[in-house]
Amino acid sequence: MKNLIFALIFSAGLCTTLGQSKSNLELLDIFNMEFISEPQISPDGNQILYVRNFKDVMTDKNLSNIWMVNADGSKNRPITTGNHNDSHPRWSNDGKKIIFKSNREDDRTKLYLMWMDTKEMVPLTNTPKAPGQISWSPDDRYLAFTMFVPKENKSIIELPPKPEGARWNKPPTYIDKLNYRGDGQGYLKSGNTQLFTVSIDGGTPKQWTSQSFDHGAPEWSKDGTKLYFSANFNPDEALEPMNSELYELDLKDGKIRALTDRYGPDTTPKIAPDGSKIAYLGLDDKLQGYQLTQLYVMDVAGGTPQLVSGDFDRSISNIQWADDAKGIYFQYHDKGETKIAHITLNGTVTDKVGKVGGLSLGRPYNAGDYTVSSSGNIAYTLGTTQHPADLGFYSKRGSKRLTYVNKDLFSFKAVGNVEELWWKSSHDQRDIQGWVVTPPNFDPTKKYPLILEIHGGPFLSYGSVYSAEIQAYAAAGYVVLYANPRGSASYGSEFGNLIHHDYPNHDYDDLMSGVDAVIAKGFVDPTNLFVTGGSGGGVLTAWIVGKTNRFKAAVVAKPVINWTSFVLYADGAAFFSKYWFGKKPWEDPENYFRRSPLSYVANVTTPTMLLTGEEDYRTPIAESEQFYTALKLEGVETAMVRIPGASHGIANRPSNLIAKIAGILAWFDKHKAQK
Numbered sequence: 001m002k003n004l005i006f007a008l009i010f011s012a013g014l015c016t017t018l019g020q021s022k023s024n025l026e027l028l029d030i031f032n033m034e035f036i037s038e039p040q041i042s043p044d045g046n047q048i049l050y051v052r053n054f055k056d057v058m059t060d061k062n063l064s065n066i067w068m069v070n071a072d073g074s075k076n077r078p079i080t081t082g083n084h085n086d087s088h089p090r091w092s093n094d095g096k097k098i099i100f101k102s103n104r105e106d107d108r109t110k111l112y113l114m115w116m117d118t119k120e121m122v123p124l125t126n127t128p129k130a131p132g133q134i135s136w137s138p139d140d141r142y143l144a145f146t147m148f149v150p151k152e153n154k155s156i157i158e159l160p161p162k163p164e165g166a167r168w169n170k171p172p173t174y175i176d177k178l179n180y181r182g183d184g185q186g187y188l189k190s191g192n193t194q195l196f197t198v199s200i201d202g203g204t205p206k207q208w209t210s211q212s213f214d215h216g217a218p219e220w221s222k223d224g225t226k227l228y229f230s231a232n233f234n235p236d237e238a239l240e241p242m243n244s245e246l247y248e249l250d251l252k253d254g255k256i257r258a259l260t261d262r263y264g265p266d267t268t269p270k271i272a273p274d275g276s277k278i279a280y281l282g283l284d285d286k287l288q289g290y291q292l293t294q295l296y297v298m299d300v301a302g303g304t305p306q307l308v309s310g311d312f313d314r315s316i317s318n319i320q321w322a323d324d325a326k327g328i329y330f331q332y333h334d335k336g337e338t339k340i341a342h343i344t345l346n347g348t349v350t351d352k353v354g355k356v357g358g359l360s361l362g363r364p365y366n367a368g369d370y371t372v373s374s375s376g377n378i379a380y381t382l383g384t385t386q387h388p389a390d391l392g393f394y395s396k397r398g399s400k401r402l403t404y405v406n407k408d409l410f411s412f413k414a415v416g417n418v419e420e421l422w423w424k425s426s427h428d429q430r431d432i433q434g435w436v437v438t439p440p441n442f443d444p445t446k447k448y449p450l451i452l453e454i455h456g457g458p459f460l461s462y463g464s465v466y467s468a469e470i471q472a473y474a475a476a477g478y479v480v481l482y483a484n485p486r487g488s489a490s491y492g493s494e495f496g497n498l499i500h501h502d503y504p505n506h507d508y509d510d511l512m513s514g515v516d517a518v519i520a521k522g523f524v525d526p527t528n529l530f531v532t533g534g535s536g537g538g539v540l541t542a543w544i545v546g547k548t549n550r551f552k553a554a555v556v557a558k559p560v561i562n563w564t565s566f567v568l569y570a571d572g573a574a575f576f577s578k579y580w581f582g583k584k585p586w587e588d589p590e591n592y593f594r595r596s597p598l599s600y601v602a603n604v605t606t607p608t609m610l611l612t613g614e615e616d617y618r619t620p621i622a623e624s625e626q627f628y629t630a631l632k633l634e635g636v637e638t639a640m641v642r643i644p645g646a647s648h649g650i651a652n653r654p655s656n657l658i659a660k661i662a663g664i665l666a667w668f669d670k671h672k673a674q675k
Helices: 004-011 027-032 468-475 493-499 507-519 536-547 563-569 573-581 589-594 597-603 621-633 654-671
Strands: 035-041 047-056 061-070 086-091 097-102 110-115 121-123 131-136 142-150 191-199 226-231 245-250 256-258 266-271 277-282 294-299 317-321 327-334 337-344 349-353 370-372 378-384 387-395 398-401 417-424 431-438 448-454 479-484 524-534 553-557 608-613 638-643
Touching (some): 027 047, 027 654, 035 370, 047 086, 047 387, 061 086, 086 131, 110 131, 191 226, 266 317, 277 317, 294 327, 317 370, 349 378, 349 387, 417 507, 431 468, 448 536, 479 507, 507 524, 507 536, 524 536, 524 654, 536 597, 553 654, 563 573, 563 589, 563 621, 589 597, 597 621, 608 621, 608 654, 621 638, 638 654
Parallel strands (some): 035 387, 448 479, 448 524, 553 608
Antiparallel strands (some): 035 047, 086 097, 097 110, 110 121, 131 142, 245 256, 266 277, 277 294, 317 327, 327 337, 337 349, 431 479
């Protein structure tokens, strides 16, 4: 966390920069950027716990502590301290205790219990694996949680005994599962996530499940005798990754009963305050790339589920019952903005809070969180284009901002201005939304170089939120355009499925029309255009340089270049082939190659850099290596940047995010025309 002494000096008005002009952000400032997450409002709505996330420049780690503030903004202070990771705070139902996860003692993540009157704390678990999702029992005497349980995957390879003292290599690794590695996880250990309970008095956790399938977050019944969870118990679950159901676990006899039965995912069970109903999320799977997640309610005793959100053309997430059990709060994305709304059981939707975001520090993705109290007060992550997530509070009297965790930094560092922009696509005149970021001290009479930055997914969305990466480009003197072309989330089912089995294609036209719309404003140099994007944005960047030479240089980050190799290398082979193509590569090779940027490599003349994490198992680095070699064979100026130890989410360490930004700027600065 930033030096508290410095903060006190600053607040006293003794900072020497006070009153002086602001300087531009620098890459090292990323280590000074904080954000809040996991806002947890107390049951009575009067206090809020939140996680304050910060970085350590000396150890290159992302760290976090838990803070608490009154709903009126007073008494904002830490309840845990130190350079470690404290997270996942959860109030007991009576508001007198909290549990949280921490690696404070020995770098092993454990569950901790804290009494809120004395702030005394004690570890409740000492398990080899870290606890996962956690929930309090209704009487606050027990916790239910998920935890990974290893299981031996016996090899069929038997080696002869080695002579005494011989130094042989480690035995070969025997793999026989479709899903054998995961991005950010590496090669997967054999085993599954199981359900446990533990008393708050401590002791040995009790394991309740042992099936060879992963079990979802547990939810207690009102009387504390049952747990509800979601799981995919299909024998061919690796080939049917979306086909999960809701289950009831009876804690009296350990029996498990299925509550749903359809083709499609049913997840996230939430019990109504009166214990009579279960709300959950799901959909009837049509094997489309983009499908709306919908809200259902069913009686705990059984019966036909009721589709509550059938007329709502947005995906629903993060559901929480209202205290009267007559409605449900939820979170959704709408035209680049994350909102919190309330829906009655007959489907009437009322928006409550907007500007919920700020959890994606690197790029401007829509990502936020909230909790609601019994009185209807809401604590949420407040995110705008000018700052990462702070803590917001909503009551019947309105919304207000409770924290300013980056005030010390942004008081003397300038941030680029962000303006929303809409335009018509040249392909079909559809309305496309984007945002234009101008450098600090922007002069509209001058001509600036432009960076087009493209989001991944592709079924995700950018929005009106802060982005350290985008702001770094603006600080370096570039105008930046980021946009939500067709296929992006937050615009409804029809817009999202415009790229179903047709990606990339006309999203290219949407983006080029956006570039033209910014150029028409008069402050962009049309001979100084650059393009970059990561993941799905890397796909589109590679596609763009194969379709046009209007850009001076490109950086293709963590891309898919060859859909055939991607589907067979990525950590979701069954999903990508089934939902994004409808056929396996050998069943439709022409379509796989037609949609691959590799098919246009002979057209490329744009100097192009490839940038990927060496431990990326979502879009493995072999994809970048293919394009790099192909461009070299074609005589195109190219380079490859490999981020050591980085997975698909490159910024798993602060220095990795800095390295990514520095690499992109170095390549663009190298090819920028000097005026």
